Amino acid sequence: MSNGKRDSGTPSGSPSMDAGAGDAGSAVDAGRGASRAGTVVKRTLQLTFDDGPEPVKSALNPILKEVEARGVIAAFFVLGEEVKTSRSAIVTIRDAGHVVGNHSWDHMEKGTSTYSDDQIYLEFEDTHAEVKKAGVTMDYWRAPRGEQIQRIQQILRSPKPPQKQLYSNGHCDWQADSKDAIGSSTAEAMLKSIERDFKDPKIPPLRLKGTRVWRLLFHVKDSTAKALTNVLNELQAQGGTFVDFSQDS
Numbered sequence: 001m002s003n004g005k006r007d008s009g010t011p012s013g014s015p016s017m018d019a020g021a022g023d024a025g026s027a028v029d030a031g032r033g034a035s036r037a038g039t040v041v042k043r044t045l046q047l048t049f050d051d052g053p054e055p056v057k058s059a060l061n062p063i064l065k066e067v068e069a070r071g072v073i074a075a076f077f078v079l080g081e082e083v084k085t086s087r088s089a090i091v092t093i094r095d096a097g098h099v100v101g102n103h104s105w106d107h108m109e110k111g112t113s114t115y116s117d118d119q120i121y122l123e124f125e126d127t128h129a130e131v132k133k134a135g136v137t138m139d140y141w142r143a144p145r146g147e148q149i150q151r152i153q154q155i156l157r158s159p160k161p162p163q164k165q166l167y168s169n170g171h172c173d174w175q176a177d178s179k180d181a182i183g184s185s186t187a188e189a190m191l192k193s194i195e196r197d198f199k200d201p202k203i204p205p206l207r208l209k210g211t212r213v214w215r216l217l218f219h220v221k222d223s224t225a226k227a228l229t230n231v232l233n234e235l236q237a238q239g240g241t242f243v244d245f246s247q248d249s
């Protein structure tokens, strides 16, 4: 189950994404300093949902419906243990046209640093194999809680033989965390957290094909499903535009 799974704050040590130091231009349309409550600030936004796919009926389906209403492709970073008990959910996500990514087998709740390289490899390999059983392939992955990204990347890219390379790159971080993983967040609380990250100079937007992009982090859970319409409507009202999930820079 997803309860208790946590992602938080700023992904650490992202090796490839980047953005922009010294990228202080265009403050008119995207400067985080320009954002105030009630102020329209144009921002390009991507949607990502972690720790699913369960529970399908109560959370996943309403979330898929809401994303479909926005007409965009989102990314779902899934846990192998949940895919195992809910294989049809992964097919539902894929059939809806969304991207499926690897988020480890069980979220490595004891903390990534307590896991050996082999254990980390298996966390991702087992999930990859489980998702493949459903006929779905994954090109991307996301580190639980954004921990030890560079270490995991090295393990997945250059594993010890006979382990095979799982992903040459493909790590996807986030730039604004709704903090919906903790408790039952309201739309207001999620918006507050996202807005805080928009303004945080330590979390620069991605630069994808010349556009600044903020990737939003949500989770597949009931409270998020209930609040999502209001959250996305408000972000749009504040000048946000939702676009398809993409990693192409």
Ligand SMILES: [Zn+2]
Binding pocket: 005, 006, 007, 050, 051, 103, 107, 144, 145
């Ligand atoms: Zn997670």
